[in-house]
Amino acid sequence: MDNDDIRFMRMALEEAKKAMEMDEVPIGAVVVSNGRIIARAHNYTEHLTDITAHAEMQAITSASSTLGGKYLTDCTIYVTVEPCVMCAGALGWAQIGRVVYGADDDKRGYRKFAPNALHVKTKVESGVLKEECAELMSSFFKQKR
């Protein structure tokens, strides 16, 4: 876990907090290319009435638009929670270079349901700022009960 990873995960956490303030599930993501953030997004499913509007999906769409190409092979996505099957499938199509996530999602995470969804060349790192990432989720769902 290097300093850049922590720094970019903090930016993803900022996105997650924006989601929290909007009463959306607090998951945030940033996409980094050559040391620069090229996309930021957070979960937006409630406001858009659209289950496809996960942080990662919107970050992929935004990053592809910025780069002008469909593939994100030289990019890293930082996301506060382990991607779900849908998002892992999308990251697989995008052939993203690296996935760094914070908290595990043992219920809906891709590792359980689709462990081979990512591209074979994609590197994965987990556990970066995992306590903060997980804490945001648990406090959101606690207030919902």
Next chain:
Amino acid sequence: MDNDDIRFMRMALEEAKKAMEMDEVPIGAVVVSNGRIIARAHNYTEHLTDITAHAEMQAITSASSTLGGKYLTDCTIYVTVEPCVMCAGALGWAQIGRVVYGADDDKRGYRKFAPNALHVKTKVESGVLKEECAELMSSFFKQKR
């Protein structure tokens, strides 16, 4: 395979043909609720420069918008080719009532990579007009070589 299934799959095939004419991978989808089509879409990844723009993803977004709700529990999606991991994950989140697809996709289809991606209550039927659906795909990729 009943007459309605064939009729709606023909509509999905019409969408796939539109994609073909635009030089997009020829996969089409329609979403049906109470016997009426509430969304039509086809693959749009090239023109949008966005790998998330699969037919099913856009059909889900469109159907949710039409219904004003995130869940498609009373809907059927007709799609010409077996959904990929991303799309199956999305259909899982949408808790769609039924998935009817035409041709199998042994390389990228969800059954191989994420067999439990759909909601446990979702009914699945495959093979409807499979020859036409598969033929469209093979003629597209033949012309690409």
